[in-house]
Amino acid sequence: MTPVLEVRDLVTRFRTRHGVIHAVDGISYSLDDGEALAIVGESGSGKTVGALSLLGLVPEPGVVEGGEVLLRGQSLLGLSSREWRDVRGRRIAMIFQDPLTSLNPVLTVGRQMTEMLRRHLGMGRADAEIRAVEWLDRVGIPDAWGRLADYPHRLSGGQRQRVMIAMALSCEPDVLIADEPTTALDVTVQAQIVDLVKDLRDDLGMAILWITHDLAVVAGLVDRVAVMYAGRIVEEAPVDRIYAHPRHPYTRGLLRSMPAIGLRSGTRLESIDGAPPDLSRRFASCAFAPRCPHAVERCRSEPPPLVPTGPASMSACWRWQDVEPTTRAVEGEPA
Amino acid sequence: MSSARPALVEVRQLEKHFPIRRGMLRREVGAVRAVDGVTFDIREGETLGLVGESGSGKSTLGRALLRLLEPTSGSVAFDGEELTTMDPSTVRLRRRDMQMVFQDPYSSLNPRIPVGRIVREPLDIHGIDEPSRRSRRVDELLERVGLDTGTRDRFPHELSGGQRQRIGIARALATNPRFIVADEPISALDVSIQAQIVNLLLDLRSELGLTYLFIAHDLAMVRHISDRVAVMYLGRIVELGPAGEIFARPLHPYTRALLSAMPIPDPAAERKRVRIPLTGDIPSPAHPPAGCRFHPRCPLATEICRSEDPEVRSLPASLDRAGEADPHRVACHHATPYTRSS
Numbered sequence: 001m002t003p004v005l006e007v008r009d010l011v012t013r014f015r016t017r018h019g020v021i022h023a024v025d026g027i028s029y030s031l032d033d034g035e036a037l038a039i040v041g042e043s044g045s046g047k048t049v050g051a052l053s054l055l056g057l058v059p060e061p062g063v064v065e066g067g068e069v070l071l072r073g074q075s076l077l078g079l080s081s082r083e084w085r086d087v088r089g090r091r092i093a094m095i096f097q098d099p100l101t102s103l104n105p106v107l108t109v110g111r112q113m114t115e116m117l118r119r120h121l122g123m124g125r126a127d128a129e130i131r132a133v134e135w136l137d138r139v140g141i142p143d144a145w146g147r148l149a150d151y152p153h154r155l156s157g158g159q160r161q162r163v164m165i166a167m168a169l170s171c172e173p174d175v176l177i178a179d180e181p182t183t184a185l186d187v188t189v190q191a192q193i194v195d196l197v198k199d200l201r202d203d204l205g206m207a208i209l210w211i212t213h214d215l216a217v218v219a220g221l222v223d224r225v226a227v228m229y230a231g232r233i234v235e236e237a238p239v240d241r242i243y244a245h246p247r248h249p250y251t252r253g254l255l256r257s258m259p260a261i262g263l264r265s266g267t268r269l270e271s272i273d274g275a276p277p278d279l280s281r282r283f284a285s286c287a288f289a290p291r292c293p294h295a296v297e298r299c300r301s302e303p304p305p306l307v308p309t310g311p312a313s314m315s316a317c318w319r320w321q322d323v324e325p326t327t328r329a330v331e332g333e334p335a
Numbered sequence: 336m337s338s339a340r341p342a343l344v345e346v347r348q349l350e351k352h353f354p355i356r357r358g359m360l361r362r363e364v365g366a367v368r369a370v371d372g373v374t375f376d377i378r379e380g381e382t383l384g385l386v387g388e389s390g391s392g393k394s395t396l397g398r399a400l401l402r403l404l405e406p407t408s409g410s411v412a413f414d415g416e417e418l419t420t421m422d423p424s425t426v427r428l429r430r431r432d433m434q435m436v437f438q439d440p441y442s443s444l445n446p447r448i449p450v451g452r453i454v455r456e457p458l459d460i461h462g463i464d465e466p467s468r469r470s471r472r473v474d475e476l477l478e479r480v481g482l483d484t485g486t487r488d489r490f491p492h493e494l495s496g497g498q499r500q501r502i503g504i505a506r507a508l509a510t511n512p513r514f515i516v517a518d519e520p521i522s523a524l525d526v527s528i529q530a531q532i533v534n535l536l537l538d539l540r541s542e543l544g545l546t547y548l549f550i551a552h553d554l555a556m557v558r559h560i561s562d563r564v565a566v567m568y569l570g571r572i573v574e575l576g577p578a579g580e581i582f583a584r585p586l587h588p589y590t591r592a593l594l595s596a597m598p599i600p601d602p603a604a605e606r607k608r609v610r611i612p613l614t615g616d617i618p619s620p621a622h623p624p625a626g627c628r629f630h631p632r633c634p635l636a637t638e639i640c641r642s643e644d645p646e647v648r649s650l651p652a653s654l655d656r657a658g659e660a661d662p663h664r665v666a667c668h669h670a671t672p673y674t675r676s677s
Contacts, residue, residue, distance in 0.1 A: 158616060188596045190598070219605040220599075243600065257529065265558060265560070266562075271534055272531075275525075275528065276525065
């Protein structure tokens with residue numbers, strides 16, 4: 001089966017007055033229809049720039065300098081701006097942390113949704129309006145007809161997220177890219193949005209690329225996880241496998257730094273020392289080596305390639321075989 | 336263990352309302368009841384976790400405790416001394432003992448001042464140590480929070496988020512406080528840095544015997560660091576009890592919904608869990624619902640919930656540690672103590 005989305009050796013750099021920032025330094029992954037992949041990373045890991053690169057939306061002075069992005073085998077990086085308009089929103093849709101990034105504050109919800117449906121699907125005004133209401137209803141917006149006349153600022157944060165999701169999915173794209181869409185939300189609303197996206201995926205079968213810093217949020221949502229560090233993917237594996245037995249010390253560090261139920265409260269957490277690196281230099285070593293408990297001489301002199309570590313699993317670590325399981329206590333349901 | 340400890344902070348019927356003004360004359364047309372009558376103690380040496388959604392009033396409560404915001408009514412006593420009626424200059428003196436750590440250290444640190452002066456400022460203000468000794472004290476504070484002393488000549492923008500939060504903590508520690516309100520101290524930080532800051536707070540607690548009010552929305556972290564946990568909803572504390580008890584046997588339907596939404600970093604557990612859905616959004620604190628404030632979203636609501644505001648009741652905790660039951664307080668008409676079978 002041809003993957004719906006394939007990214008090969010993507011390189012995005014920012015050439016600034018102060019030097020070059022190697023934001024995305026050669027990442028590759030693919031996504032099948034209906035599959036959900038989480039891209040996990042901290043700020044500065046390149047996870048968001050990587051996603052914006054797919055859509056030709058990298059902000060100045062960033063430039064995609066290498067690699068390929070294929071949507072059903074068709075290369076996206078050479079598209080004209082006219083061709084991009086047919087891809088963005090129609091075939092690949094994106095939702096953001098701040099819904100106001102994609103909602104126009106001076107247009108009503110109805111106007112924005114119907115214009116998109118008319119442009120992408122060629123629907124008439126009346127049909128588009130009905131479709132918009134169906135979608136608002138589907139994402140759990142009460143009184144959907146009434147909401148069409150509302151401006152985005154009239155909605156609560158959770159409702160804006162829902163409207164953005166309705167807009168993103170109303171054209172039934174092949175791929176949904178979600179960039180930390182729940183980070184600014186309360187935990188109850190976050191759970192609702194995660195559940196909503198999960199249900200919609202089951203119904204529509206779109207592929208999902210979910211970008212996050214939070215390994216807990218995506219645990220029940222995705223099929224696979226790719227972990228980014230300093231512009232590269234350092235580990236990728238099926239979701240159950242990576243949480244139970246990560247094969248990169250950074251992934252393990254992230255998992256172990258979250259308090260688990262088995263851990264006696266008040267005891268020190270396992271933290272990762274130091275801070276993520278400055279991306280203005282390229283690494284002739286493992287970028288994680290200065291923070292890594294396993295680092296040996298080789299890690300400081302030779303960048304580790306991504307190598308297979310098991311079924312559908314890869315790690316970029318010279319010592320992946322020495323990384324211990326997380327032995328996380330399985331949490332019970334609260335109450 | 337903790338019930339034997341004396342209260343360091345005693346809060347009684349505390350209210351903080353923000354007036355809503357309209358029109359040319361800025362006439363008061365209503366009030367946002369951010370904190371609307373809360374009563375609780377924080378015991379010497381304990382960490383009280385405070386959780387709730389945005390708009391629940393938890394940050395306002397933290398600030399009102401330190402009188403960084405003037406309470407509308409009610410009382411706050413610190414070590415037996417009433418703060419709400421104290422004149423402002425005395426409050427400033429008392430604030431030596433009560434400090435705050437903020438969510439975003441960047442916006443709370445003056446960007447034009449080098450780190451050394453930021454940390455030194457409270458020493459100058461409170462006249463702590465001889466001026467000649469103060470720079471040594473600054474070095475000690477920097478080392479105490481895990482920064483090297485070279486950091487003193489740097490500016491906040493040159494530092495990482497985690498380093499800036501360490502500066503915020505060093506500054507709070509400068510006056511040798513007994514009590515620290517930490518308002519979302521880790522939520523702006525990268526995941527790999529959060530554990531570092533939590534570990535620092537834990538170390539300081541055991542080395543200096545600090546008392547914390549730890550305000551956060553990360554429930555797993557709150558469980559980990561807190562001795563007791565208070566849950567806020569629309570300006571009220573709806574449940575308060577020992578941390579283990581609150582997380583294992585929550586009594587208030589809101590707490591249960593909150594916990595059922597807490598993400599678990601375990602795919603198998605996450606897939607099979609059942610959520611308790613909350614309908615709608617948190618209502619505006621300018622117009623809290625009549626009766627129980629949670630009733631419009633509550634799956635258990637009945638007639639009485641729509642008309643009568645539930646009183647806070649003390650139920651015996653089920654986890655009886657060393658024969659000393661710490662009560663579990665809940666404001667819900669339908670809460671019943673857990674029995675063996677439930």
